[in-house]
Amino acid sequence: MKLAIVNLGRILTGEWREPYAQGDGILTEDGRITKVGTLSSAEVESADVVIDAAGTTAIPGLIDSQVHNTFGDYTPRQKTVGFLESYVHGGVTTGITASEVHTPGRPKDPAGVKALAVAAQRCFEHYRPGGMRVYAGSIIIEPGLVEQDFADIAAQGVWLAKAGFGAVKTPYDYVQAIGWARKHGMITTVHTGGSSIPGSSGIWAEHLIAMNPHVSFHVNGGPVAMPDEGFPKMVYESEIALQVCTAGNLRTTLLLGDMVRKADQFDRFLIATDTPTGSGIMPLGMMYTITHLASLTDMPVEWAIAAATGNNARVYGINSGFLQEGKDADVVLLDACVGGSKNDPLDALRNGDIAAVAAVVTDGVPRFVGKSRNTPAGNRPVRVVRCDIPQDYTGGGH
Structure with a gap:
């Protein structure tokens, strides 16, 4: 055509x-x-x-780089059908999974988390809800995974790995697994900030710097932000991409938007929504974060749009966004x-x-x-x- x-x-x-x-x-x-x-x-x-x-x-088309998909166009967290198709009507043409952590009864053993990631990747490989391209299938890093597990799923097409919800004793326990995922060509992402669901724990700047993932998810809080002193550490002491989300803390979104521009690190600044979560479903979430940055700071609106499009595409290595x-x-x-x-x-x-x-x-x-x-x-x-x-x-x- x-x-x-x-x-x-x-x-x-x-x-x-x-x-x-x-x-x-x-x-x-x-x-x-x-x-x-x-x-x-x-x-x-x-x-x-x-x-x-x-x-x-x-x-x-806007790229929401933190979508909590499960299977099909359904969110059990909000018991709603058709949310992805609705996001297309908000200008979102690509969704990138934040891992299938909200799948009811999700497995937590090594074989189960591998199977869940592969199944999600396969299910969305050709499924386009409302026309949206969804990059699904992110392995949730749990204790017991070994390097060969990452090699196995990478060979099957899974290219995303997520830390932050596993049953580890401390966030530092993710360091080795993130290294394995990176070694096998996977994009690694980590929950940032306070607890978002019962059973999860806070992850701060010192944890992220030790882990060295590709992307710090909702660095402005999902929904609870880390202490303010962590933001300069993330900007000046790491090369981690810094993703802000609509479902996070607006004050720290604006703070970080100013900080990355002053540090000449704007390529690392990403916009996403971190939805659907307890914060709800936000078909216009990407648009709201763009307008918050453009109207409440002196960030050029063209830059805010780039943070929701080209910056996401460049960090994740996908062919859209420009x-x-x-x-x-x-x-x-x-x-x-x-x-x-x-x-x-x-x-x-x-x-x-x-x-x-x-x-x-x-x-x-x-x-x-x-x-x-x-x-x-x-x-x-x-x-x-x-x-x-x-x-x-x-x-x-x-």
């Missing part, structure tokens, strides 16, 4: 160093972006579907909301408002065009102007 998006008012790349692309169009084919810029009439005519963006702003040739064709069109005080979506986010999600494309396929279920309508009439495929892309209303 070939898709053309035309009449864009602005294109954000997802790269905070060079946030804007020239031109007013995006062309995709077979799930990849083939051109960002000015499309010729022949390129537009060759498309199977043409979307008139009506002057809206294109950004890469509006660039060759990247996965995941595109979100943003507008200012009807009735708001701003007429531009970036100005709205700087003002503390959410933006209207006017269309979402994942894998080069429009998932809805014109209106989102989860945001107010936009000011501009985004629509499909030509479709040679028997498909209605208008999506559902509120």
Whole structure:
């Protein structure tokens, strides 16, 4: 399938160093972006579907790098079906598992945690709820795992490992296992902050520095933040990616956002939601954290969007997160909301408002065009102007 998006008012790349692309169009084919810029009439005519963006702003699809999936589009923590599909209506096109820790009756023995990770990875390999790509299957590090266990699951396609919920005596007991996971090419993540569920314990900066994972999950607290003196240690004494989450502590989110920019460490700053958890389901969680950073600090809104897109993609080594040739064709069109005080979506986010999600494309396929279920309508009439495929892309209303 070939898709053309035309009449864009602005294109954000997802790269905070060079946030804007020239031109007013995006062309995709077979799930990849083939051109960002000015499309010729022949390129537009060759498309199977043409979307008139009506002057809206294109950004890469948001990447929620801490989603608590289990199996299917269901969260037992909140007893809700369809939450992932609902997140797509908030502009989220990719979810990355925080491990399947909320699976009812989850196993805790080495064979069980390996089987759980492999099963989750396989179940979401081709399953796209609402069009969202979910990278599932993260082994939960438990006592009894040996190096060969990590080699085994890595060979089966599992590339994520999570520490923080295992039955260890102290957080330092994770150090060796994280080293094994890294040795076998896995991205390692660690719970950060106070206890999030009964049975878990606090993990602070000194623990993280000793473990040296790739990502400190919800470094701003999930939901309870570590002491403030830990943040400079994480920024200046480690190279760990620092993920802030909507379901965490807002004050420390803003504190860390300022700190990483002053330290010239913005590549390490990631945005996620850490949902669904006890904090609930947040289809607009990514948008809220972007607008909190853009309106309550002097962080450029383009940088906040990059922290929710390109920064996540770079740290996790995935092919989405950027509006660039060759990247996965995941595109979100943003507008200012009807009735708001701003007429531009970036100005709205700087003002503390959410933006209207006017269309979402994942894998080069429009998932809805014109209106989102989860945001107010936009000011501009985004629509499909030509479709040679028997498909209605208008999506559902509120």
